[in-house]
Amino acid sequence: MRQTIPLFITFFIGILLIIAVFIPPFGELGETFTLFFDIMAVFAFFLGGGNLLRVHINKLRNKKPDWPYSIVTLSGFGLMLAAGLFKINNPGDIAAAVDTAGSLFYFMFHAAMVPLGSTMYSLLAFFVASASYRAFRAKNREATLLLIAAFIILLGRTPFGMYISGWIPDEVSLFQIPNLAVWIMNSPNLAGQRAIMIGIGLGVISMSLRLILGIERSYLGGDK
Amino acid sequence: MENLGVIISLIIIFGGLAWLFWRSVQGREVERRIIFVFIFVAVAAPILFPITFEEKATPVVKSLFDKIESLPEKSKVLISFDYDPAMQPEVQPMANALSRHCLEKGHTVVFMCLWATGQSLLTATLESVIKPEFPELVDGTDYISVGYKAGNEGVLNVIVSDFIRMFPTDINGTPLDSTVIFQDIKSCADFDLILAVGGGRPGPKEWVLFVGDPAKVPIGVGVAAVVAPQLYPYYPRQVVGILGGVKGAAEYETELAAAHPRFDEVDKPGLRMMGPQTLAHMVIMAFIVIGNIAMFRARRKAE
Numbered sequence: 001m002r003q004t005i006p007l008f009i010t011f012f013i014g015i016l017l018i019i020a021v022f023i024p025p026f027g028e029l030g031e032t033f034t035l036f037f038d039i040m041a042v043f044a045f046f047l048g049g050g051n052l053l054r055v056h057i058n059k060l061r062n063k064k065p066d067w068p069y070s071i072v073t074l075s076g077f078g079l080m081l082a083a084g085l086f087k088i089n090n091p092g093d094i095a096a097a098v099d100t101a102g103s104l105f106y107f108m109f110h111a112a113m114v115p116l117g118s119t120m121y122s123l124l125a126f127f128v129a130s131a132s133y134r135a136f137r138a139k140n141r142e143a144t145l146l147l148i149a150a151f152i153i154l155l156g157r158t159p160f161g162m163y164i165s166g167w168i169p170d171e172v173s174l175f176q177i178p179n180l181a182v183w184i185m186n187s188p189n190l191a192g193q194r195a196i197m198i199g200i201g202l203g204v205i206s207m208s209l210r211l212i213l214g215i216e217r218s219y220l221g222g223d224k
Numbered sequence: 225m226e227n228l229g230v231i232i233s234l235i236i237i238f239g240g241l242a243w244l245f246w247r248s249v250q251g252r253e254v255e256r257r258i259i260f261v262f263i264f265v266a267v268a269a270p271i272l273f274p275i276t277f278e279e280k281a282t283p284v285v286k287s288l289f290d291k292i293e294s295l296p297e298k299s300k301v302l303i304s305f306d307y308d309p310a311m312q313p314e315v316q317p318m319a320n321a322l323s324r325h326c327l328e329k330g331h332t333v334v335f336m337c338l339w340a341t342g343q344s345l346l347t348a349t350l351e352s353v354i355k356p357e358f359p360e361l362v363d364g365t366d367y368i369s370v371g372y373k374a375g376n377e378g379v380l381n382v383i384v385s386d387f388i389r390m391f392p393t394d395i396n397g398t399p400l401d402s403t404v405i406f407q408d409i410k411s412c413a414d415f416d417l418i419l420a421v422g423g424g425r426p427g428p429k430e431w432v433l434f435v436g437d438p439a440k441v442p443i444g445v446g447v448a449a450v451v452a453p454q455l456y457p458y459y460p461r462q463v464v465g466i467l468g469g470v471k472g473a474a475e476y477e478t479e480l481a482a483a484h485p486r487f488d489e490v491d492k493p494g495l496r497m498m499g500p501q502t503l504a505h506m507v508i509m510a511f512i513v514i515g516n517i518a519m520f521r522a523r524r525k526a527e
Contacts, residue, residue, distance in 0.1 A: 011287045020283075027385075030388065031381065031382055031385055031389075032382040033380050033390070034375075035378075035382060035390075036257045037378045038373070038374060038375030038378045038379060038382070038390070039372045041375045041376070041378065042374045045374065047351075049495045092396065093273060095396065095397035096396060096397075097343070097347070097371060097395035098343075098394060099343055099344040099347050101347060106344060106347065107232065107343075109344040110344070110348065113309050113341075114309040114312060114345075115308040115309075116309070117308060117309030117312065118309055118310060118312060118313050120310055121310035121311065121313075122313075124261075125263055125504060126260050126264075127265050128508070129259050129260075129262075129263045129504070129507065129508050129511060129527075130256050130259050130260070130514055132508050132511065133259055133508075133511040133514070133515045134514065134515065135252065135455060136512045136515065136516075137515060137519050138516055139519075147512065147516075150512070151509060151512070154509050155505070155507060155509065157279075157449070157469070157471045157501070157505060158471075158498070158501065158502040158505045158506070159277035159278060159279060159502060159507065160497065160502060166285075173270070176270060178280075178282055179282065179283075182284060183284050185452070185453055186284075186456055186458050188461070189453045189456055190456045190457050193453060193456060194457045196438045197457060199384055210463070216317060
């Protein structure tokens with residue numbers, strides 16, 4: 001029974017949504033189900049917040065490794081939640097947007113979250129440089145091709161690409177490095193990307209059918 | 225003074241690279257820490273002593289610019305801010321430039337976001353770009369922000385056929401059906417152009433799949449550089465143009481300033497960031513060369 005009911009729901013909803021796509025009178029049904037999904041998505045925030053609290057409170061209680069960081073996480077969570085929920089310092093009324101300019105939420109978002117997020121992302125530059133040094137080596141024919149493509153793309157993403165190749169006449173402008181970089185993106189890259197996308201598409205269709213028909217049951221938990 | 229700073233920085237960087245080049249000829253590898261120091265100097269120097277370069281729009285950027293330029297006045301454009309603070313330095317310049325362009329051309333703009341973090345970044349654009357640069361425009365008549373709604377692709381699935389069903393009010397709680405803008409807009413099919421700025425999921429790709437194709441609305445995208453290759457399969461039929469990374473933003477800012485000289489004086493973060501990006505790319509390329517020389521020399525020695 002614990003398996004039959006979820007299997008039946010999956011089968012019924014799956015078939016219904018397929019019908020909704022292909023038979024116009026049922027079109028509204030797909031929209032309604034999407035609204036149900038959106039309402040459930042909102043509850044995911046409660047689930048996420050609750051889980052975050054549970055994990056970090058446990059970590060603090062048991063003094064697990066790196067527990068002081070949990071204090072930072074919980075303080076940040078509590079402060080942002082209070083600032084948004086109670087609209088602290090919000091110049092608008094209760095109906096105003098949570099992040100109205102001038103509110104504590106807006107200030108904290110731009111004073112803490114934006115610089116922290118940007119800093120984390122910018123660290124990638126260091127690892128990309130180190131990885132490029134180690135990975136782009138002309139060890140064989142394929143690696144050499146990759147190396148040449150990387151060189152053109154890197155140069156094409158800087159103004160030097162145009163400085164170096166700007167003298168090439170417009171009739172053969174494809175050979176100007178920025179245009180060559182676009183060509184690499186627009187032809188060889190495109191071919192590869194399309195192949196991957198078509199593969200993923202076919203995979204999604206077959207996986208969906210397996211789920212709807214009850215062949216794939218791993219989402220129910222357990223091995224059976 | 226600035227020029228002196230630039231010259232000293234370039235001497236340090238390229239002098240150091242020449243030294244590493246000489247070491248590589250002897251078959252010696254470069255330590256990771258040294259690479260990190262070079263990248264740090266290459267990025268920091270052009271920020272402290274700004275270097276600017278001229279840009280020329282590539283066809284993928286130009287086609288989006290031309291699309292907005294060619295739309296008749298009062299066309300309805302939707303701009304979606306689907307990103308977080310990590311992506312913000314790369315894509316916010318695009319979002320700002322696209323917003324400027326649309327409003328300058330007299331289009332009616334609806335702002336929204338599919339990412340919770342996008343709403344504050346959207347508010348920043350409204351406060352720092354739109355209100356100061358277009359004080360004559362009226363919120364609710366010339367532009368409107370409907371903010372964020374949870375549900376990712378689910379949101380797109382609904383607004384493609386009924387916008388107000390998903391967004392009954394704007395961010396200030398004003399019912400959308402009482403605003404001037406939404407008298408003519410029932411669904412996404414009523415927009416003349418949709419601009420999706422972002423890079424993650426949901427993002428530009430989902431806009432193409434769930435809205436652009438079913439509603440037959442042209443989509444323009446601005447994305448982080450790492451995501452741009454994934455959007456090329458949709459260009460030019462499903463996506464009218466792609467702004468990829470800082471370079472895409474810089475190219476767009478250049479085109480915008482050339483076509484509308486009043487934007488020549490405004491801040492152009494895309495162009496500003498091209499200095500650090502250019503120097504960092506040059507250093508990475510130098511390290512690739514150094515790495516290959518070191519490898520060949522070491523291989524020869526081993527033989």
